[in-house]
Amino acid sequence: xxxxxxxxxxxxxxxxxxxxxxxxxxxxxxxxxxxxxxxxxxxxxxxxxxxxxxxxxxxxxxxxxxxxxxxxxxxxxxxxxxxxxxxxxxxxxxxxxxxxxxxxxxxxxxxxxxxxxxxxxxxxxxxxxxxxxxxxxxxxxxxxxxxxxxxxxxxxxxxxxxxxxxxxxxxxxxxxxxxxxxxxxxxxxxxxxxxxxxxxxxxxxxxxxxxxxxxxxxxxxx
Amino acid sequence: xxxxxxxxxxxxxxxxxxxxxxxxxxxxxxxxxxxxxxxxxxxxxxxxxxxxxxxxxxxxxxxxxxxxxxxxxxxxxxxxxxxxxxxxxxxxxxxxxxxxxxxxxxxxxxxxxxxxxxxxxxxxxxxxxxxxxxxxxxxxxxxxxxxxxxxxxxxxxxxxxxxxxxxxxxxxxxxxxxxxxxxxxxxxxxxxxxxxxxxxxxxxxxxxxxxxxxxxxxxxxxxxxxxxxxxxxxxxxxxxxxxxxxxxxxxxxxxxxxxxxxxxxxxxxxxxxxxxxxxxxxxxxxxxxxxxxxxxxxxxxxxxxxxxxxxxxxxxxxxxxxxxxxxxxxxxxxxxxxxxxxxxxxxxxxxxxxxxxxxxxxxxxxxxxxxxxxxxxxxxx
Numbered sequence: 001x002x003x004x005x006x007x008x009x010x011x012x013x014x015x016x017x018x019x020x021x022x023x024x025x026x027x028x029x030x031x032x033x034x035x036x037x038x039x040x041x042x043x044x045x046x047x048x049x050x051x052x053x054x055x056x057x058x059x060x061x062x063x064x065x066x067x068x069x070x071x072x073x074x075x076x077x078x079x080x081x082x083x084x085x086x087x088x089x090x091x092x093x094x095x096x097x098x099x100x101x102x103x104x105x106x107x108x109x110x111x112x113x114x115x116x117x118x119x120x121x122x123x124x125x126x127x128x129x130x131x132x133x134x135x136x137x138x139x140x141x142x143x144x145x146x147x148x149x150x151x152x153x154x155x156x157x158x159x160x161x162x163x164x165x166x167x168x169x170x171x172x173x174x175x176x177x178x179x180x181x182x183x184x185x186x187x188x189x190x191x192x193x194x195x196x197x198x199x200x201x202x203x204x205x206x207x208x209x210x211x212x213x214x215x216x217x218x219x220x221x222x
Numbered sequence: 223x224x225x226x227x228x229x230x231x232x233x234x235x236x237x238x239x240x241x242x243x244x245x246x247x248x249x250x251x252x253x254x255x256x257x258x259x260x261x262x263x264x265x266x267x268x269x270x271x272x273x274x275x276x277x278x279x280x281x282x283x284x285x286x287x288x289x290x291x292x293x294x295x296x297x298x299x300x301x302x303x304x305x306x307x308x309x310x311x312x313x314x315x316x317x318x319x320x321x322x323x324x325x326x327x328x329x330x331x332x333x334x335x336x337x338x339x340x341x342x343x344x345x346x347x348x349x350x351x352x353x354x355x356x357x358x359x360x361x362x363x364x365x366x367x368x369x370x371x372x373x374x375x376x377x378x379x380x381x382x383x384x385x386x387x388x389x390x391x392x393x394x395x396x397x398x399x400x401x402x403x404x405x406x407x408x409x410x411x412x413x414x415x416x417x418x419x420x421x422x423x424x425x426x427x428x429x430x431x432x433x434x435x436x437x438x439x440x441x442x443x444x445x446x447x448x449x450x451x452x453x454x455x456x457x458x459x460x461x462x463x464x465x466x467x468x469x470x471x472x473x474x475x476x477x478x479x480x481x482x483x484x485x486x487x488x489x490x491x492x493x494x495x496x497x498x499x500x501x502x503x504x505x506x507x508x509x510x511x512x513x514x515x516x517x518x519x520x521x522x523x524x525x526x527x528x529x530x531x532x533x534x535x536x537x538x539x540x541x542x543x544x545x546x547x548x549x550x551x552x553x554x555x556x557x558x559x560x561x562x563x564x565x566x567x568x569x570x571x572x573x574x575x576x577x578x579x580x581x582x583x584x585x586x587x588x589x590x591x592x593x594x595x596x597x598x599x600x601x602x603x
Contacts, residue, residue: 056511056597077515084513091600095508099231104223111223112513156512 527584
């Protein structure tokens with residue numbers, strides 16, 4: 001069974017000037033263990049697709065199934081729990097919580113899930129797996145380089161052992177060398193850990209990491 | 223790490239504005255508690271002054287009756303109506319008293335000599351008699367008249383007659399019946415002869431059993447006011463109730479002024495919290511996107527408001543002790559009033575009001591934060 005499945009999905013934003021169709025009938029299935037790139041020009045519907053995959057938004061029509069559950073009729077709390085338990089988010093701007101130390105940032109989703117007893121050990125384990133030295137665990141995110149911050153963000157995304165990782169231009173804010181290192185890390189997570197990865201990017205060089213590339217134009221799959 | 227930890231860290235991240243908000247709450251708590259203590263001290267002060275006359279009924283001519291005096295016959299009727307309780311009639315006047323060369327004005331109470339021991343306690347000397355030409359003086363009058371020589375054993379001239387001071391009364395405090403501390407008490411027989419008068423101003427009824435107070439009042443009303451209102455019958459309990467009600471109104475008014483400052487402090491917390499939400503829109507979006515529920519975001523912001531409120535209230539509570547002590551010492555002349563449970567309650571009330579105001583001020587910003595759209599919040603720069 002696919003981890004993510006879209007069946008005739010549309011997303012329409014009603015605006016005073018007229019409806020804006022962001023997704024116009026998407027059929028899509030992403031299988032477990034796949035590394036999928038989503039590419040397309042600005043306004044093609046990539047972000048909307050990613051938002052619905054991430055349970056941040058729901059479709060106007062059609063069926064979306066994530067981790068075996070239809071998200072169409074879910075309320076805000078159920079969508080939040082879906083994000084917490086099944087999805088790992090990685091953002092272009094890292095989006096770590098500045099008030100928390102590196103290890104606390106990674107612990108945070110575990111604590112949300114009620115795993116307070118094991119959260120510290122699990123956070124340290126994941127941080128070590130993404131290559132953050134122990135001496136950095138107590139640092140604040142602002143004290144780390146961009147590449148290190150993105151590694152911490154990847155660790156946070158992995159902490160709850162999600163069904164898949166959703167990455168929104170994860171190398172967009174990094175120099176090419178650091179970007180390559182981050183892509184290598186995600187590639188390793190995909191190949192060695194079997195993590196499903198869906199990544200939105202404008203960078204055509206990323207296709208070499210992907211099993212499949214989805215191209216979008218005007219809210220449709222090209 | 224908990225939501226409380228996050229709230230605490232955010233409060234300390236912007237320490238300056240947090241300190242200012244805390245100061246605002248502390249000032250509000252101090253204002254409310256101090257003004258409450260002030261009003262309460264006024265009530266306590268009255269209570270101390272009049273607490274010894276709770277068993278007293280005062281009968282005075284009814285204002286509508288057109289007269290300001292009671293006749294001998296009316297006094298006799300009252301005496302019969304009150305049965306075994308003691309009815310003490312008295313008259314008052316103001317006159318010049320001469321001791322040696324010194325002249326001064328003094329309040330004079332004329333009371334039947336046989337009744338004086340039932341109304342007043344002696345500190346020194348003896349009670350005056352109907353037959354003699356003796357008088358007694360109040361404690362404060364004696365203390366204040368050292369220069370003029372009005373003291374035990376002195377000869378005081380009123381008009382063309384000379385009275386001997388045979389006794390000094392114990393201090394009695396302010397009362398609703400008579401205030402003898404600054405007065406001269408003479409036997410009614412002397413007053414009647416000296417001023418050629420045979421009427422009384424009021425009758426004080428000392429009720430033996432306080433539980434009979436209403437029955438005695440009723441008996442006087444029945445006897446005197448059956449056809450028309452001839453006399454007013456008041457018991458000191460009723461007067462006290464009115465005084466305390468007035469003191470309570472003053473307290474509420476004063477606390478209202480204090481509450482205004484606390485509400486202003488609440489607005490400053492609202493402002494601080496709204497700034498906090500606006501600055502952290504993206505952070506809230508991240509928290510929501512990685513699985514933080516609305517209720518959890520709301521809790522985090524309410525904790526922030528509560529931290530500011532509780533810290534402000536505790537500081538305000540401690541400061542209220544100091545200001546309360548100063549207020550009771552300076553205005554009421556008795557700092558012990560601060561330690562009366564009714565006064566301390568105002569500190570607790572001020573603190574509780576401070577925390578409640580802070581929590582209420584945090585509600586809207588917390589609700590606003592919790593209901594941000596996570597997608598739009600994530601896009602916020």
